[in-house]
Amino acid sequence: MLNHFVDLVLTLTMLGLVCLVGTVGNLLVIGVYLKQYFFPQKHRFRRKYAKSLPDTNGALCLESLNDKSTKGVTEDDCTFMRTTGTPTFFILVLACVDLLVCCFVVPLTFYMEYVEMKPPNDVWCKIHAFVCVCNTMFSALLVIAIALDRYLAICHPLHSMLTMKRAKILTTALAIFCIIYGFLGIGTIQLAPDSSNPTEMVCTDTGDLLNTTQAQKYFYLIVQKGNTASFVMAILFVLILYSLILKVVIKAHRRMRKLHEQSTFPRRQSNNLGQFTNVDDAIDSSYMTEDLVSSAEPKPARLRMRFSIRGLRESGLWREMRSASVLFVVAVVYIIVFTPSLLTANKMVSFTLIGYNSFFxxxxxxxxxxxxxxxxxRAKLATLFSGLCIHERATSEDELFGQTTRKRPRLTIQTITNVQNGSPI
Incomplete structure (x- = not known):
């Protein structure tokens, strides 16, 4: 068991690191996607510029939007519309919630742990309980919503069940439910005398108080078990839905491998026939002609195979798989960091401050x-930084030229004044 002082220092260090890194990181995430949403032309130019590099064999090639065909612009617009779909929306929601937590909830928790849960009045206890209950409940429900969105997009791609409008409605409903549930969490904590030092007041759960009614204890258990149930539901939904997604991916991989084997088998057979004809010199030239024809037959199948693989990689299913892999890691990390807090809150392991606050x-x-x-x-982040650098450079140049243009009239006015006064120049 950790020493109380060491545990407190580790907890405060972790909360400070979360506040700093989380605020900067989530601001960058929001900035990247908001810039892409409000300024799609810059990302479109960057994508076209990147696509032109492999075709020039290392030569520098810049292309403007007017130089491209209408088809290319249409495809690029479709790409931009795909990047602002439900995965991007949920990533923005996650970033906004994480930013609010890192800016307000984590500093409040830092203060509460620093004063050892002994604030000057009961309001601090109520606010801390409200934001923590809202955060834990909304995080669990949002992980479930993301897993459901990825399942519907990959396993049922022909049925657009969770559209952007429905995703916004679902997220708003979950947020309202979590706010109401957070108000219920206010009644689970109050300022009471410390058991070790009755002269000091400390924030205490109503379930641990001796002078509470049976209804208050049941109410505390309902709110606490509700948080636990949401976490368990998140684990089950993640395991079940992502297992079904993995099953679909494995089936698609087996189907592609089977088609690849079927397309390459005639080519191997024709090569064997060609080697046999080279050994036997007595074969008639008509058979040689048939072998050449047979060796040329698999080429269309091979071309079709290449086209199908490229089509899969550029299709919506492939993009949904890539976004699902990233969001699956997000869900796994959520489960890992919330497990110590869940076990500590339910008194299944020995209490430590760093274990209780690990969900941050x-x-x-x-x-x-x-x-x-x-x-x-990473490419969008580089675009954001390059745009900021260019804007800063342009601003500094404007200030420089502005100062230069302001100095010239002053010199002219001073010169005219000196001439009128008869002073030497």
Missing amino acids: LNNMSNPLIYCFMSRAF
Whole structure:
């Protein structure tokens, strides 16, 4: 068991790191996707510029929007519309919630742990309980909604069940439910005398108080078990839905491998026939002609196979799989960091402050996951930084030219004044 002082220092260090890294990371995530939403032309130009590089064999090639055909612009617009679908919406919701938690909830928790849950009045206890209950409940329900969205998009792609409008309605309904549930959590804590030092008041759960009614204890158990049930439901939904997604991916991979084997088998057979004809010199030339025809037959099948693989990689199913893999890692990290808090809150393990507050690591981890797993996010982040650098450089140049243009009239006015006064120049 950790020493109380060491446990407190580790907890405060973790909360400070979460507040700093989480705020910066989630601001970058929001900035990346908001810039893509409000300024899609810059991302469109960057995508076209990146696509033109492999065709030039290392030569520098810049292309403007007017130089491209209408078909290319249409395809690029469709790409932009796909990037602002439900996965991007849920990523923005996660980033906004994590930013609010890192900016307000984590500093409040830092203060409460620093004063050892002994605030000056009962309001601090109520506010802390409200935001923590809302955060834990909404995080669990949002993980379930994301898993459901990925399942419907991959396993049932022909049925657009969870559209953007329905996703917004679902998220709003979940937020309202969590706010109401957070108000219920206010009644589960109050300021009471400390058991070790009765002269000091400490925030205490109503289930641990001796002078509470049976109804208050049952109410506390209902709210606590509700949080536990939401976490267990999130685990079950993640395991079941992502298992079904993995099953669909495995079936698609087997189907593609089977088609690949069927397309390459005639080619191997024709090559064997060609080797046999080279050994036997007595074969008639008509058979040689048939062998050449047979060796040329598999080429259309081979071309069709290449087209199907490329079509799969550029199709919506492939993009949904890539987004599902990133969001699956987000769900797994959520389960890992929430498990110690769940076990500590239900008194299944010995109580430690760092174990009880470990769920705040979830609010810091999502931007790091996007950076490590999503190459597209790294490219968008580079576009954001390059745009900021260009804007800063342009602003500094404007200030420089502005100062230069302001100095010239002053010199002219001073010169005219000196001439009128008869002073030497």
